[in-house]
Amino acid sequence: MSYVDEIIEAVVAKNPSEPEFHQAVKEVMESLRVVVDANEEKFRKDALLERLVEPERQIKFRVPWVDDKGQVHVNTGYRVQFNSAIGPYKGGLRLHPSVNLGIIKFLGFEQIFKNSLTGLPIGGGKGGSDFDPKGRSDREVMAFCQSFMTELCKHIGADTDVPAGDIGTGGREIGYMFGQYKRIRGVYEGVLTGKGLSYGGSLARTEATGYGLLYLTEELLKINGMDIAGKTVAVSGSGNVAIYAIQKAHQLGAKCVTASDSTGWVYDPEGIDVEALKEIKEVKRARLTEYKNYRPNSEYHEGKGVWNIKVDIALPCATQNELDIEDAKTLVANGCIAVGEGANMPTTLEATEYFLANKVLFAPGKAANAGGVATSALEMSQNSERLSWTFEEVDAKLKQIMVNITHNMADAAKRYNAEGNYVIGANIAGFEKVVEAMTAQGIC
Numbered sequence: 001m002s003y004v005d006e007i008i009e010a011v012v013a014k015n016p017s018e019p020e021f022h023q024a025v026k027e028v029m030e031s032l033r034v035v036v037d038a039n040e041e042k043f044r045k046d047a048l049l050e051r052l053v054e055p056e057r058q059i060k061f062r063v064p065w066v067d068d069k070g071q072v073h074v075n076t077g078y079r080v081q082f083n084s085a086i087g088p089y090k091g092g093l094r095l096h097p098s099v100n101l102g103i104i105k106f107l108g109f110e111q112i113f114k115n116s117l118t119g120l121p122i123g124g125g126k127g128g129s130d131f132d133p134k135g136r137s138d139r140e141v142m143a144f145c146q147s148f149m150t151e152l153c154k155h156i157g158a159d160t161d162v163p164a165g166d167i168g169t170g171g172r173e174i175g176y177m178f179g180q181y182k183r184i185r186g187v188y189e190g191v192l193t194g195k196g197l198s199y200g201g202s203l204a205r206t207e208a209t210g211y212g213l214l215y216l217t218e219e220l221l222k223i224n225g226m227d228i229a230g231k232t233v234a235v236s237g238s239g240n241v242a243i244y245a246i247q248k249a250h251q252l253g254a255k256c257v258t259a260s261d262s263t264g265w266v267y268d269p270e271g272i273d274v275e276a277l278k279e280i281k282e283v284k285r286a287r288l289t290e291y292k293n294y295r296p297n298s299e300y301h302e303g304k305g306v307w308n309i310k311v312d313i314a315l316p317c318a319t320q321n322e323l324d325i326e327d328a329k330t331l332v333a334n335g336c337i338a339v340g341e342g343a344n345m346p347t348t349l350e351a352t353e354y355f356l357a358n359k360v361l362f363a364p365g366k367a368a369n370a371g372g373v374a375t376s377a378l379e380m381s382q383n384s385e386r387l388s389w390t391f392e393e394v395d396a397k398l399k400q401i402m403v404n405i406t407h408n409m410a411d412a413a414k415r416y417n418a419e420g421n422y423v424i425g426a427n428i429a430g431f432e433k434v435v436e437a438m439t440a441q442g443i444c
């Protein structure tokens with residue numbers, strides 16, 4: 001049996017009931033086959049792949065908090081510090097009822113390669129809790145965040161592990177967590193990114209993941225002889241990534257006609273009104289049913305359906321495995337030319353293979369959504385030098401990073417005779433740097 005197959009089998013056997021982690025490992029390992037085969041003897045001797053798929057550390061803890069009626073609730077908190085070969089652990093905190101150890105491990109594993117692709121010195125980690133902020137008052141969210149950070153603060157720091165936002169963790173939650181960290185540890189340092197501008201945040205971090213996704217998509221079309229201007233786009237989700245992806249798509253001359261949340265989706269043939277979306281989701285924290293009040297000519301549908309709309313480009317920006325094989329077949333039949341993953345692993349393995357087989361330009365999340373974590377690393381740099389850069393400076397660096405990632409993944413794919421396969425390209429380009437650093441640092 002090949003080394004890659006042995007590793008995939010061992011991961012499944014050793015980590016039962018973690019299907020998302022298996023899926024993430026399988027996707028990466030399949031892409032690395034050609035590199036691993038060429039270095040099999042050395043990698044086996046060093047147990048390189050065994051070390052890569054085993055987190056350096058995983059922390060699981062109790063998070064008790066009191067609701068507005070005086071009732072005590074207990075949630076589970078996680079932080080998986082996956083790999084620190086190229087820098088301090090870096091990755092977001094997800095607050096969603098679906099969170100469990102397997103989900104955090106898949107996200108942490110992806111983060112290793114994504115962070116490497118940015119070209120910046122950040123290792124891979126991820127965390128979160130099964131707490132659901134939806135429908136909770138600000139005081140309840142604060143109570144949860146303070147309790148969560150009371151334990152987490154023992155394991156993180158500006159030079160060791162720097163968490164940030166993810167699903168359910170936005171500016172409000174980061175603020176409460178930062179306050180609690182400072183209160184307990186007594187240090188004012190850049191321990192979290194995605195902070196508010198008044199206490200060390202970076203301009204453009206809020207926009208970065210969505211903007212970065214569009215910079216990469218634009219470049220990908222460009223190197224394949226196409227222009228993003230004039231293209232029709234479907235976006236799923238209506239959170240941080242989706243909102244700023246739609247905004248940048250419009251700025252680049254494309255038209256985005258859909259958005260969704262966990263209960264339904266909207267189709268607006270004239271183009272999604274970003275200001276209305278921001279008001280509904282960022283200010284009112286309401287459901288998308290409200291969108292019709294702002295745009296009477298739009299349609300609202302319950303359930304899932306954005307991938308049934310005929311578009312040139314699909315940008316899944318909600319959550320994992322939200323785009324399956326049936327969706328992929330519909331998109332291809334409707335003439336879709338490119339897919340960029342704004343979310344982490346939103347496309348199933350089967351759907352990904354279908355896109356690749358049908359020559360759809362497919363940008364995997366670890367490349368396409370790397371603009372968020374890259375800008376977090378820029379926030380860390382600004383915190384270290386006690387300076388704030390302008391929006392234009394940060395945005396220009398973000399754009400350059402996304403353009404570089406596009407070329408690096410395209411070049412890596414070409415080097416290994418897989419031209420146009422950006423899944424292989426992104427995984428190999430991310431892996432190469434991590435392996436070099438792990439090898440240089442000896443067995444650890």
Ligand SMILES: NC(=O)C1=CN([C@@H]2O[C@H](COP(=O)(O)OP(=O)(O)OC[C@H]3O[C@@H](n4cnc5c(N)ncnc54)[C@H](O)[C@@H]3O)[C@@H](O)[C@H]2O)C=CC1
Nearest residue numbers: 166167168209237238239240241261262318343344369372
């Ligand atoms: N915020 C960031 O900087 C980055 C986020 N990501 C990824 O992007 C995705 C979205 O994250 P954010 O926009 O930050 O979160 P968010 O909490 O701001 O928005 C999440 C969106 O996805 C929808 N959603 C969540 N769970 C869902 C489900 N089970 N079914 C259908 N819709 C669902 C929500 O309704 C919401 O519209 C996630 O996969 C996240 O890991 C990736 C890189 C960076």
Ligand SMILES: O=C(O)CCC(=O)C(=O)O
Nearest residue numbers: 091092164166372373376
């Ligand atoms: O900004 C960060 O540190 C993390 C962003 C993140 O969680 C992700 O890239 O999935």
